Amino acid sequence: MELNARIPSGPIEKKWDKARFDMKLVNPANKRRNTIIVVGSGLAGASATATLGELGYQVRCFCFQDSPRRAHSIAAQGGINAAKNYQNDGDSIYRLFYDTVKGGDFRSREANVYRLAQISVEIIDQCAAQGVPFAREYGGTLANRSFGGAQVSRTFYARGQTGQQLLLGAYQALERQVQAGTVRMFPRTEMLDLIVIDGHARGIVTRNLVTGEVDVHLGDAVILASGGYGNVFYLSTNAKGSNVTAIWRAHKRGALFANPCFTQIHPTCIPVSGEYQSKLTLMSESLRNDGRIWVPLKKGDNRPPDQIPENERDYYLERRYPSFGNLVPRDVASRNAKYVCDEGRGVGPGGLGVYLDFSDAIRRLGRKTIEDRYGNLFEMYQRITDEDPYKVPMRIYPAIHYTMGGLWVDYYLMSTIPGLFVLGEANFSDHGANRLGASALMQGLSDGYFIAPYSIGDYLASNKPQPVSESHPEVRNAVACVQQTIQKLLSINGKRTVDSFHRQLGKIVWEYCGMSRTAQGLDQAIEQIRELRDEYWENVKVVGTGSELNQELEHAGRVADFFELAELMCIDARERNESCGGHFREEYQTADGEALRDDDNYSYVAAWGYRGYGNYPELSKEPLQFEYVHPSQRSYK
Amino acid sequence: MRLKLKIWRQKQGSRSGQFVTYPMDDVNPDMSMLECLDVLNERLIQEGQEPVAFEHDCREGICGSCGFMINGIAHGPQPATTVCQLTMRHFKDGETLVLEPWRARAFPLIKDLVVDRRAFDRIIAAGGYVSVSTGSAPDGNAILVSKETADRAMDAAACIGCGACVAACPNASAALFTGAKITHLGVLPQGQPERDRRALAMVAQMNAEGFGGCTNIGECTAVCPKEIPLEVIAGMNHDYLRASWHERDNVVKTLRPFTEWSYGSKLQNDPTR
Amino acid sequence: MATTVIGAHEIRPARFWASTNGKKVVMAITGAILYLFIIAHVLGNLQVFAGPEQLNGYGRFLHAAPEILWAVRGVLILCVVLHIIASVQLALRKKEARPVGYAQKDNIASSYASRTMYWSGPIILAFVIYHLLHLTAGVVQPGGKFIEGDVYHNVVAGFQVWWVSAWYIFSMILLGFHIWHGAWSMFQSVGINHPRHTPVLRKAAAILAVAITAGYISIPVSVLTGLVK
Numbered sequence A: 001m002e003l004n005a006r007i008p009s010g011p012i013e014k015k016w017d018k019a020r021f022d023m024k025l026v027n028p029a030n031k032r033r034n035t036i037i038v039v040g041s042g043l044a045g046a047s048a049t050a051t052l053g054e055l056g057y058q059v060r061c062f063c064f065q066d067s068p069r070r071a072h073s074i075a076a077q078g079g080i081n082a083a084k085n086y087q088n089d090g091d092s093i094y095r096l097f098y099d100t101v102k103g104g105d106f107r108s109r110e111a112n113v114y115r116l117a118q119i120s121v122e123i124i125d126q127c128a129a130q131g132v133p134f135a136r137e138y139g140g141t142l143a144n145r146s147f148g149g150a151q152v153s154r155t156f157y158a159r160g161q162t163g164q165q166l167l168l169g170a171y172q173a174l175e176r177q178v179q180a181g182t183v184r185m186f187p188r189t190e191m192l193d194l195i196v197i198d199g200h201a202r203g204i205v206t207r208n209l210v211t212g213e214v215d216v217h218l219g220d221a222v223i224l225a226s227g228g229y230g231n232v233f234y235l236s237t238n239a240k241g242s243n244v245t246a247i248w249r250a251h252k253r254g255a256l257f258a259n260p261c262f263t264q265i266h267p268t269c270i271p272v273s274g275e276y277q278s279k280l281t282l283m284s285e286s287l288r289n290d291g292r293i294w295v296p297l298k299k300g301d302n303r304p305p306d307q308i309p310e311n312e313r314d315y316y317l318e319r320r321y322p323s324f325g326n327l328v329p330r331d332v333a334s335r336n337a338k339y340v341c342d343e344g345r346g347v348g349p350g351g352l353g354v355y356l357d358f359s360d361a362i363r364r365l366g367r368k369t370i371e372d373r374y375g376n377l378f379e380m381y382q383r384i385t386d387e388d389p390y391k392v393p394m395r396i397y398p399a400i401h402y403t404m405g406g407l408w409v410d411y412y413l414m415s416t417i418p419g420l421f422v423l424g425e426a427n428f429s430d431h432g433a434n435r436l437g438a439s440a441l442m443q444g445l446s447d448g449y450f451i452a453p454y455s456i457g458d459y460l461a462s463n464k465p466q467p468v469s470e471s472h473p474e475v476r477n478a479v480a481c482v483q484q485t486i487q488k489l490l491s492i493n494g495k496r497t498v499d500s501f502h503r504q505l506g507k508i509v510w511e512y513c514g515m516s517r518t519a520q521g522l523d524q525a526i527e528q529i530r531e532l533r534d535e536y537w538e539n540v541k542v543v544g545t546g547s548e549l550n551q552e553l554e555h556a557g558r559v560a561d562f563f564e565l566a567e568l569m570c571i572d573a574r575e576r577n578e579s580c581g582g583h584f585r586e587e588y589q590t591a592d593g594e595a596l597r598d599d600d601n602y603s604y605v606a607a608w609g610y611r612g613y614g615n616y617p618e619l620s621k622e623p624l625q626f627e628y629v630h631p632s633q634r635s636y637k
Numbered sequence B: 001m002r003l004k005l006k007i008w009r010q011k012q013g014s015r016s017g018q019f020v021t022y023p024m025d026d027v028n029p030d031m032s033m034l035e036c037l038d039v040l041n042e043r044l045i046q047e048g049q050e051p052v053a054f055e056h057d058c059r060e061g062i063c064g065s066c067g068f069m070i071n072g073i074a075h076g077p078q079p080a081t082t083v084c085q086l087t088m089r090h091f092k093d094g095e096t097l098v099l100e101p102w103r104a105r106a107f108p109l110i111k112d113l114v115v116d117r118r119a120f121d122r123i124i125a126a127g128g129y130v131s132v133s134t135g136s137a138p139d140g141n142a143i144l145v146s147k148e149t150a151d152r153a154m155d156a157a158a159c160i161g162c163g164a165c166v167a168a169c170p171n172a173s174a175a176l177f178t179g180a181k182i183t184h185l186g187v188l189p190q191g192q193p194e195r196d197r198r199a200l201a202m203v204a205q206m207n208a209e210g211f212g213g214c215t216n217i218g219e220c221t222a223v224c225p226k227e228i229p230l231e232v233i234a235g236m237n238h239d240y241l242r243a244s245w246h247e248r249d250n251v252v253k254t255l256r257p258f259t260e261w262s263y264g265s266k267l268q269n270d271p272t273r
Numbered sequence C: 001m002a003t004t005v006i007g008a009h010e011i012r013p014a015r016f017w018a019s020t021n022g023k024k025v026v027m028a029i030t031g032a033i034l035y036l037f038i039i040a041h042v043l044g045n046l047q048v049f050a051g052p053e054q055l056n057g058y059g060r061f062l063h064a065a066p067e068i069l070w071a072v073r074g075v076l077i078l079c080v081v082l083h084i085i086a087s088v089q090l091a092l093r094k095k096e097a098r099p100v101g102y103a104q105k106d107n108i109a110s111s112y113a114s115r116t117m118y119w120s121g122p123i124i125l126a127f128v129i130y131h132l133l134h135l136t137a138g139v140v141q142p143g144g145k146f147i148e149g150d151v152y153h154n155v156v157a158g159f160q161v162w163w164v165s166a167w168y169i170f171s172m173i174l175l176g177f178h179i180w181h182g183a184w185s186m187f188q189s190v191g192i193n194h195p196r197h198t199p200v201l202r203k204a205a206a207i208l209a210v211a212i213t214a215g216y217i218s219i220p221v222s223v224l225t226g227l228v229k
Ligand SMILES: Cc1cc2nc3c(=O)[nH]c(=O)nc-3n(C[C@H](O)[C@H](O)[C@H](O)COP(=O)(O)OP(=O)(O)OC[C@H]3O[C@@H](n4cnc5c(N)ncnc54)[C@H](O)[C@@H]3O)c2cc1C
Pocket: A039, A040, A041, A042, A043, A044, A045, A062, A063, A064, A065, A068, A070, A071, A072, A073, A074, A075, A076, A077, A078, A079, A080, A162, A163, A189, A190, A191, A192, A225, A226, A227, A228, A237, A238, A239, A242, A243, A245, A246, A282, A401, A402, A423, A424, A425, A426, A437, A438, A439, A440, A441, A442, A444
């Protein structure tokens, strides 16, 4: 299918202004009559809901948690980028744009990224005005730190709880609109299908997670801001509830899914400690600013770290990347950790870990400073591992953390289904093949506060959607589908728990579609995923009923979608015969083991169309032009 | 290690429940309390029994979803730790753990260990914000905030809305939660214009929700996973007193507390209207 | 969104009183006044050690100007009444706020005093009533005849009866607990709390409570031991 990204003409720094000017406006009196459905109350969803409410639209916002404030954005620790150049260290909108395109390994859309960099500045103003307690200098100005591979200090933060504070800001703005009567919040309500009428997104089918009621919500436009799908790997840094269901069901209704295989592995997580492990805990990447990463030089050297002399340690990142050292981008840091562990030089149980050592920093800056900077992270680490990072070096290992892939959207964040907008991590976004640290919060808020509210207005003004009734066949059909799936899951009553399937699926995807991938491995994965999925539909056991709070049933539905997604991820990874960013195909690497891109053949966005289960999905390509930042081999040496 | 879990089981919709004791034979000291429940639930499902319903999401101690009483202490014995981060190594081999849900009229029980905390959302909706619509903000550095003030605000803003303060308070008072938000916004320059309004409205909503009154007992702060200090309650009382004095015309509006979940399948009866 | 104006309390003082926070402020202020009385009163009473003339003189002095005396009494009565009504209402609210109690509940931080305010209070009330009948009105006359104006005799005679002294001492101890928590609690209730000063305040509150209690108790004790006769 022909993909039109609708990128405005003109020089890149003028595109967004031009777009905004060209947009049609909705007459204030009419806004009241438009209902907008927002799935998700994370940074993207909550900010969009609040802003649309402020504009006077009737908004219905949905989340599966018991409160919008608990959306997974709450967990973001490190910070949020903005090209404010408050530190006067040579930052600028253009530099943030440049870094993001380069960091994304030239697989993102220039126009979007530039707009993101432009808007980043307004985000900080907005959040500061909301009372987000950003870190401050003694003089009262906003403090910054350098983060995840950036050479300028452009990251704004609130202790180790930046995501929490930004989300609470958006959440409070949302609740203000609830009080004002423009927004209605539906917590503990899960979207299970998208309603498409005459080719336009007109509503959703939901399940009330407390009463089990299946409901229909109709509106004039639908926003999906349902977050990332990292939990397809079972073990990830995502919240347990994070899922692909919302966007996957939309995908099945015709929205194209872009770059599903672009997933990000975060280098600094706490290693797995046992089979029971339910999730992985991230240690903010800011730790890499002062911590030094190393492993023993010798294989299987299992002396305690403090007994390994300096000259028998291998600070491999500093060795291989002299100029960036421990601050190389995430994918590079992660892959190198994998290599040293594969060489058998890993530390800790199972040899799956590397040291992140603060002893030098503590010597240099004093314990106090380190405490101020990372106190809460150190506590968290000690709470989980029972080791004191002030004394013993931390043990870290990469874990799946973020998904760059998602539903394909045009410049206006509209998917291939008119009226269906996708925001935040749920869309395939501006991060290309790899996301730079502290830029997801930025993207979520820019989508929600500053982009969607404009483009929705334009859509409504130019399409003037007419009312539809709940008795419309498409509505009935969608409701029926949902009810069938629920009934099916409850009726199988097999032998294995949902979790056991999810774990097994996760292992497959991590093994073959994780940090590094091979054609033949991916083929195997596809095989195994299909077998497992078939077993799932015969042998899964879901106890309880559908007419009450039933967490097993919720999980079962999500895992069912993960199976299909997992397959698509492998297909996409298989199709992309190059290495770029988070996608590393062992067949395609440089002499010294760096990712080897193939710009001639793969400089495009791979957008997949659903063609029924078991049928090979349809691939549509959106070619990427680079007029400003010219593709080069990323080098952090 | 071996443990006995004595867990409160209550069917949805039924008014009463009872404790059921589950022996756990191979508990790994490194697993978290919730992972321990995962293991139990896997077993229950295998046996065809209903798993124990408990709230959780981030499992990093930040989302505020999780929480229940362990041996009479909200979030268990470890200070400044949510149950999702509480590792089993803190318990003795052979110990019996009593798991009980938050108990408060304002937190109606839904099932097993899951309660309805929407009252907190309504308290925030009443005034827990700065009314600055998108786009109307001045430059981030236009308003200077001293580091001390920012830190104080952050200390209060760290609240995760878990409800442990209510659960632990002998009066079932929501003073610590409400005080935390009133203080967070009340100390910042951005929060000044609405300071009086906020205090009046949030306090009114808090009282409308049927929480108990605070009598300065101090259990709340002791169990708070984010160690929100009692100072914030004084902050709330101060702002409330000040606002009641300043108030010129009656600005206080409160949302009707509602505990229904069913919106009716056609969404006719909207409880919020 | 249906937003209902809270209660029928367009009258602002009524709304203030209706809120738990408002009640606490009232309790704090009335409590503070009662607290001052307690201190003044113990100082007055300690004159018993200076012999009959001194104490009786003080007694006469107090009764010299009835209108002032009744003004003071009026204030005290009002305080006690408000204080009590508020505390009773808070206690009722506490009941409603947790219909289903815990099977197991540990208190890990709060002081014994803070949790017992609700019954140390009433006992103090009972005491005050008895006390007024005993030494002010002279209705109950445990230790022989009540002599109007001879405060010294009344006190000594009363305390020579062991159970009267015991009852006083017991009540004094509860009062001690009550004001120990009360003295810092009232500052918290009116919104005064500071990470550096409050800990000091709490210590001071404890010391004062002990001192006041000791002061009161010393009287029955010394009567029993015959120091004062
Ligand atoms: C541990 C961790 C740390 C991070 N740190 C940083 C950082 O320092 N800087 C940074 O920039 N980024 C960071 N990120 C990434 C960033 O937090 C996320 O990408 C971003 O918050 C996603 O926001 P969102 O609004 O798109 O989705 P989310 O915040 O995940 O919100 C998803 C919402 O959708 C709802 N939802 C989902 N499915 C359904 C459904 N079917 N029906 C109804 N509702 C549904 C959920 O209830 C939730 O409200 C971090 C991520 C993790 C996991």
